[in-house]
Amino acid sequence: MGDPVGQLEQGLAQVAQTYEAAFASAGDEHALREENAKIVGPQGTLTALMKLMRDVPAERRREFGKRANRLKHDVTQRFEQALKQLFAAARQAELSGPALDVTLPGRGARAGRLHAISRVRYELLDVFRALGFDVADGPEIDLHENCFDKLGFPPDHPATDMQDTFYVHTDQPIERQAQRPLLRTHTSTIQVRTMEQTQPPLAIVAPGAVYRRDDDATHSPMFFQIEGLLVDEGVSFADLKGVLTLFIQRTFGEDVPVRFRPSYFPFVEPGGEVDMGCTFCRPWAGGERSGCSPCKSSGWIEILGCGMVHPVVFEHVGYDPERYTGFAFGLGIDRIAMIKYGVPNIKLLYENDIRFLSSF
Numbered sequence: 001m002g003d004p005v006g007q008l009e010q011g012l013a014q015v016a017q018t019y020e021a022a023f024a025s026a027g028d029e030h031a032l033r034e035e036n037a038k039i040v041g042p043q044g045t046l047t048a049l050m051k052l053m054r055d056v057p058a059e060r061r062r063e064f065g066k067r068a069n070r071l072k073h074d075v076t077q078r079f080e081q082a083l084k085q086l087f088a089a090a091r092q093a094e095l096s097g098p099a100l101d102v103t104l105p106g107r108g109a110r111a112g113r114l115h116a117i118s119r120v121r122y123e124l125l126d127v128f129r130a131l132g133f134d135v136a137d138g139p140e141i142d143l144h145e146n147c148f149d150k151l152g153f154p155p156d157h158p159a160t161d162m163q164d165t166f167y168v169h170t171d172q173p174i175e176r177q178a179q180r181p182l183l184r185t186h187t188s189t190i191q192v193r194t195m196e197q198t199q200p201p202l203a204i205v206a207p208g209a210v211y212r213r214d215d216d217a218t219h220s221p222m223f224f225q226i227e228g229l230l231v232d233e234g235v236s237f238a239d240l241k242g243v244l245t246l247f248i249q250r251t252f253g254e255d256v257p258v259r260f261r262p263s264y265f266p267f268v269e270p271g272g273e274v275d276m277g278c279t280f281c282r283p284w285a286g287g288e289r290s291g292c293s294p295c296k297s298s299g300w301i302e303i304l305g306c307g308m309v310h311p312v313v314f315e316h317v318g319y320d321p322e323r324y325t326g327f328a329f330g331l332g333i334d335r336i337a338m339i340k341y342g343v344p345n346i347k348l349l350y351e352n353d354i355r356f357l358s359s360f
Helices: 004-025 029-040 045-055 060-098 117-129 187-198 239-251 311-317 333-341
Strands: 141-143 181-183 204-209 224-232 258-263 270-278 300-309 325-332
Touching: 004 029, 004 045, 004 060, 029 045, 029 060, 045 060, 117 204, 117 224, 117 239, 117 333, 187 204, 187 224, 187 311, 187 325, 224 239, 224 333, 239 258, 239 270, 239 300, 239 325, 258 300, 270 325, 300 311, 300 333, 325 333
Parallel strands: none
Antiparallel strands: 141 181, 204 224, 224 325, 258 270, 270 300, 300 325
């Protein structure tokens, strides 16, 4: 710890000698407030010195307490004076500057526009509505059982770990993990709620915000999804393939090739990933480039995940898996927007830079 008395002596003297010069050198209000925060802010020098008071011998605490409080008062007073001087100088510059021509025409209000994510969301929903899907909604804070258990996730699945899911604190005692509240990690929770309230046949898409502990150039802790579900008697993978192929070609162009690859998801069997031809280099159309960075020179871009609904899911929501079959799929609205508008980093969609958002 060193000598607290010596540290206080030296620190108080240094602040007293330097604060006036620091305030005088600040050229604007922002810089002045920064200098003030460096001294008396929560992480300021004087604040840190006053925390040493508890280590000072009892007989000297009163003395140092008075000195520290007097110095803080002087710093605050000088800061307010410097702030008034800056305001006065700015006002004087305004009064002595060129006269304002009040006869000049005013600036009209600029027309607003939809955010890129909202625009893509509406475009995708229009396609699905045209294909016969209804739009369903649900809460962003849901229960563990709706987000994982009823979808057939095993208890040790990585997605249920704290490092992947935002759990919500509650003062109420939670007897079972299934009743634990969380920020939904996918809009499949809406599918579960809809199936529990509706008997087949049904065809829905569920758009909305979802939350995961991801943060890099292509992932955000909050992003937007659309998940779809169709349940009826005799639904096959051929129906799934036909709907998704039509959806992609209506969204990106009728000539865009589509391919399906096998993949694993706990709530579908069989499951797959869907790729579409890269719309940047367009190799199927004789594009000038055989590949590009968005498709990693493969000519394909992964667009969504899908599969036939697992019978376990139907059992959890009260459907007869011997009678009904169905398919489900999910895609990221943000990812579609990035592909559609050539956005290199997902964070650009959320930083609210008007210059970027006005470019669409």
